[in-house]
Ligand code: G3H
Ligand code: 13P
């Protein structure tokens with residue numbers, strides 16, 4: 001199939017009350033692991049590339065890999081830019097064939113975040129590309145800040161209402177207690193805040209930093225309006241874990257394909273489990 005937009009997969013997710021998994025991809029084996037799981041699970045899927053992934057693999061490689069993989073399956077595939085913080089990088093992704101982009105202006109003052117995000121949405125609308133925005137600061141688990149400091153960074157529901165009205169984004173990433181990277185303890189999600197954001201905006205909400213969030217919290221988030229869920233750390237851990245295991249057991253192997261095969265298989269299994277948890281398995 002040709003690529004579809006984020007909006008194309010979020011509309012059925014809204015009607016069916018499930019979330020679509022968004023998985024970070026950096027190379028061919030990762031793209032294949034995600035796509036094979038999506039095809040076998042009959043799931044719509046979002047493959048996303050960060051600016052770091054684009055620096056690593058190259059923009060044209062990412063687009064060619066994902067388009068080639070999408071052509072080989074009959075499930076809807078979105079190619080999305082994850083955390084695009086640079087307006088010009090966002091434009092390069094649109095021009096290169098991404099069907100969806102995130103403009104992450106969460107580090108900017110609110111008015112500036114609104115202004116640039118609105119501009120990206122205008123351009124996206126003109127060329128048929130969806131846009132995700134971010135409001136509030138989703139940190140990393142390595143950021144050493146206290147709970148009260150964290151709450152200051154959480155998304156303000158009234159600001160979110162203004163942000164969505166003034167930008168017209170297709171999806172909104174929110175800070176409600178998740179963080180990027182491995183959690184040290186159990187993350188404490190602010191569900192009342194999520195509910196209020198959803199009530200005031202009506203927009204599809206994105207959960208970032210979803211690796212390590214307990215299944216019951218993921219399900220509760222979906223009930224409250226989470227429609228896109230970003231997973232990277234769990235993929236990395238499965239891939240590198242299997243890779244290390246293979247190398248430890250086969251110290252004399254020099255064939256990269258033999259090392260990468262179990263890594264890809266382990267990652268594919270994680271993607272499959274997430275698709276079942278998010279409710280998108282069986283929806284394509
Ligand atoms: O949110 C960040 C993603 O996990 C991508 O990470 O910038 O190291 O590619 P990265
Ligand atoms: P994790 O690495 O914590 O799964 O977060 C992924 C993410 O939010 C990508 O934008």
Ligand code: ZN
Pocket residue numbers: 083138180208209230
């Ligand atoms: Zn993220």
